[in-house]
Amino acid sequence: MLQRNFCPGVNTEKKQLLFLAIGLSLISGGSWWILGARVFTAILVFLAAVALGGFLGYRSIGRDIFLVFSLLSLVIGWVVSWLVLLCLYVLPIGVFGSILRLFGMNRLERNFELCKGKDTMFVDVPSIDEASFRRQS
Numbered sequence: 001m002l003q004r005n006f007c008p009g010v011n012t013e014k015k016q017l018l019f020l021a022i023g024l025s026l027i028s029g030g031s032w033w034i035l036g037a038r039v040f041t042a043i044l045v046f047l048a049a050v051a052l053g054g055f056l057g058y059r060s061i062g063r064d065i066f067l068v069f070s071l072l073s074l075v076i077g078w079v080v081s082w083l084v085l086l087c088l089y090v091l092p093i094g095v096f097g098s099i100l101r102l103f104g105m106n107r108l109e110r111n112f113e114l115c116k117g118k119d120t121m122f123v124d125v126p127s128i129d130e131a132s133f134r135r136q137s
Contacts, residue, residue: 017055024048
């Protein structure tokens, strides 16, 4: 996991604020060009102006602005990582399992009434013989 560094040094903080201001300006320009003047574009321009203000007035407000953007990016990164996990892991497995279930492929089908007298709950019990144990090793 990446380590969070909220004290990278003055020059690094100023550089990151400048890159953030430039990046947000470019993103807002692209958003304005593609979508037109919208609220989202205005918010990005405002955030770019705040980052640029933090770069230009670093001695008075720059450190505070850097910390606000760092904490905001930390929260956004946490939310996005859970969304990526959901989209790449949970949903495909759930969809794949549902499709298999629709076609009647349920390898974990259990009969709870018959299992009381047996060693296993599975309906389709694999054979237990010497050859099956040799295949496992």
